[in-house]
Amino acid sequence: MSETRLTEAQYDAITEAAAQWCMRVHEPDCTDREREAFAEWLNADPLHAFEYEAMLDIWDVSEHLQQPLPMAAGVVQKLPVARRKRWQTLAVAAAITLIAAPVAAYSGWQLGWVPSSYQRLQADTQLKTVTLPDGSEVELNLGTQLTFANYKDQRRVTLNKGEAFFKVSHDVTHPFFVRAGEGQVRVTGTQFNVWTYEDQVKVTLLEGSVLVTSNKRLSGEGLRLEPGMQARYKAGDYAPQINQTYANAQDLAWRNGKLVLDNLSLSDALPLINRYLDTPLVLADSATGKLRIGGVFNTQDIDRLVTSLPKVLPVYLSISQNGNPVINGQPQG
Structure with missing residues (x-):
């Protein structure tokens, strides 16, 4: 200043x-x-x-x-x-x-041109819980950025990066939208989680119902989720992929500062891990990506997970020309 x-x-x-x-x-x-x-x-x-x-x-x-x-x-x-x-x-x-x-x-x-209230919210190294002006509650994971704007006919959140859990105040006449990636989630009152990484988005519903679209420019209201369902999409998807899931430790453990990897392949685990790293991990090849990992880790100390990988998997770490740590599979004798 x-x-x-x-x-x-x-x-x-x-x-x-x-x-x-x-x-x-x-x-x-x-x-x-x-x-x-x-x-x-x-x-x-x-x-x-x-x-x-x-x-x-x-x-x-x-x-x-x-x-x-x-x-x-x-x-x-x-x-x-x-x-x-x-x-x-x-x-x-x-x-x-x-x-x-x-x-x-x-x-x-x-x-309906301008909002009555506007907020920019950010959680860096600590989890954050915020009550929005409409009474809705949002929990922000580490490294999360979002904005909230309250218009006459709708409430609008843009999740710019990270992950957030929403408890939306019920109001049928004043729907609540969450924009994430190229799609959006529409609700009136419910509890759900939205996870983003690069162009990937995952929506997990706990209570109520939501409508999910993978491209907000397409016509139609989107696909409806019921409790226990999950939607995934990435840039370019015409429609989200829907599957049955449950509010298990893996999806919502971050609210308690934990990252749960439930026997995942490294290729599936890396987006979850990289969310907490300043410099993301990369895989040397697809064969290394097929190795599986499991465990419960502290989201405040994911660097320790990275350094421990050679102790729990047949891999070693190197540094790429771009400065990224690379996970390499051990040569087979």
Whole structure:
């Protein structure tokens, strides 16, 4: 933050500049010279970067909005069907107006343009439990990042990375959506877990029911899960894969700080392990990936699991040119 104490007008000017830069650099016709000017402005003062990060949050929120008919209070006009980026720019402008004008904020809420509340949540090295403004409760695993926005007609969570367990406050008229990867989960009131790693997503349902889609751009409500069911999908999947499961120690042990590997192949175990590592493990070959591992491990000390692998499996560790630890199978004599 800047050490100089700014007047309200000076601070507002920085906020407005951050908003204008946020909208401009997301336009396809933004020139290289403009991007250089933006970089100079961004590096000129830590407060500039701070305010720009806040505008990126608003930009992220705007991606969730549907294109409305009213452009502003008292003005009715249809938006062009094309130019999704143009609509997002308008949404950012509306959200910026929210900051500056309470009357406009109320109009934006009534139209479903802007949320009444917005939160960015993060758990780094400790588990975290948070009660959202709607009364829902969310538990965040280590290394998890998500955002919550409360709109007039829906509640919206974006799980940017990591894993979270949700206890959603029941409200049929105000559905709760969780965006994860390229898909989403729709609920009204239930308990479920969402795990993500790279482009993989796994949804485990404990209570109630949810609708899961693997691609939010496809039509249809998605596939319904009942308690004891699990959905998996990755980028490019047309529909989630559904299977019967149970709320067992393996799926939810993280809530107690544990990672349970129940006789899994290394290829299946690595995504679960790598979630907790700064530098992910890689396999030397597919044959090594077929080796199986089991045990209960502390999520705060997964590095110890890595170093112990040669003691429990016929493998040795090496370092790749990229700096990743590599699991290699021992040569067979």
